[in-house]
Amino acid sequence: MQRFANGWLSQRDLRAGAPARAQPRLFCLPHAGSGAAAFYRWKRELAAVDVCPVLLPGREMRLAERSMDDAVALVDALTVATAPYLDVPYAIFGHSMGALLAYAWALRIQERQLRAPVCLFVSGRNAAHLPFGHRDLHRLDDAAFVAELRRRYGGMPVDFMAEADLRALFLPILRADLRLVETYRHGAEALLNCPVMAFAGEDDPSVSDAGLVGWGELTRGEFAVLRFDGDHFYHVGAGQSALLTAIAARIVPASPSSR
Numbered sequence: 001m002q003r004f005a006n007g008w009l010s011q012r013d014l015r016a017g018a019p020a021r022a023q024p025r026l027f028c029l030p031h032a033g034s035g036a037a038a039f040y041r042w043k044r045e046l047a048a049v050d051v052c053p054v055l056l057p058g059r060e061m062r063l064a065e066r067s068m069d070d071a072v073a074l075v076d077a078l079t080v081a082t083a084p085y086l087d088v089p090y091a092i093f094g095h096s097m098g099a100l101l102a103y104a105w106a107l108r109i110q111e112r113q114l115r116a117p118v119c120l121f122v123s124g125r126n127a128a129h130l131p132f133g134h135r136d137l138h139r140l141d142d143a144a145f146v147a148e149l150r151r152r153y154g155g156m157p158v159d160f161m162a163e164a165d166l167r168a169l170f171l172p173i174l175r176a177d178l179r180l181v182e183t184y185r186h187g188a189e190a191l192l193n194c195p196v197m198a199f200a201g202e203d204d205p206s207v208s209d210a211g212l213v214g215w216g217e218l219t220r221g222e223f224a225v226l227r228f229d230g231d232h233f234y235h236v237g238a239g240q241s242a243l244l245t246a247i248a249a250r251i252v253p254a255s256p257s258s259r
Contacts, residue, residue: 006081007062010036013043013052014085024118024251025090027082028053029098029105031124031233032177033170035060038095038236045244048252052085054078059173067176071104071184079108086115091251095235096206097181099125103218106192116194119250120219123199123243124232126211127218129186133206137178142171149174192219197250199243201234202227 015023026049028039036053037060043051056074058067068074078101086109094102099122106120126132137148198215200207209225216223226246228239235243 007057007065008055008078008081009052009085010055013050015050022088023048023050024253025050025052025085025088026247026251027090027092029092029094029101030054030056031096031098032181033174041236041240042244045241046248049248054082058176067173069176069179069183071101071180074180075101075104075108078105079112079114083112083114089118089251090115091119091121091247092117093121093247094123096124096232097177099123100128100181100184103128103192103215106194107189110190110192110194119195119197120192121197121199121247121250122215123235124201124204124207126207127198127214128184129189129218130211130214132182132184137182142167145171145175145178149178189218193221194219195222195250197223197246198225199235199246200227201230201232201239203230204232204234206232 014025026042026046028036028042028051030036030038030053036055039051039053055062056068057065068077092102092106094100102120103122106117110116137145140148196215196219198212200212212225212227216225228234228242230238234240
């Protein structure tokens with residue numbers, strides 16, 4: 001078996017089996033500067049779901065590739081590459097930058113009349129059509145860039161700034177991701193038809209209540225908002241367990257005994 005189904009997904013995350021017997025898939029998109037590793041613990045916690053982190057260019061197993069700093073180009077490539085793997089019930093989760101990409105991906109899936117997600121989970125970000133809080137962070141010098149990210153989002157590690165090799169590795173990834181986010185422009189997009197759930201940490205300074213509720217304006221489907229214990233990185237910290245319970249409740253079919 002090949003290690004990768006394509007450039008974007010790990011083959012071992014796509015369990016074999018007829019679609020009728022397959023578990024639901026949860027495709028996961030990370031926050032800026034992060035990658036598939038952010039979701040490895042989720043694989044153990046969500047036993048009834050095939051957690052499928054999306055492997056983005058320019059990091060981890062795709063480090064030799066150039067980072068993609070344009071949301072439209074990235075989502076177009078992702079949609080083409082992953083279309084064969086939307087053959088079972090699935091959901092999409094994205095956190096922060098990943099929420100923007102998850103939303104744009106769901107739009108492309110709908111435009112191309114592919115199988116729709118059973119739910120789109122957008123986390124740690126105000127709605128995509130609302131004004132974004134900054135536009136030029138990716139242009140700052142290294143020290144100011146990292147300091148501003150830490151101030152705005154909290155929990156931003158700065159230890160790598162002292163190591164030249166780590167700085168050379170991580171800063172280009174962060175800059176490309178921030179450029180992607182800061183240059184995104186929401187157009188006259190169609191409304192989604194799928195359900196949407198918007199999540200955030202209770203202590204996340206970057207996400208407002210109005211910003212979360214705003215996601216409901218982008219879908220005709222069901223909509224709900226939940227906040228969890230923790231800050232911007234609640235999904236890998238204090239709020240993770242409650243978040244995964246909420247996700248599973250939405251996408252895992254009820255057993256006959258529980259109906």
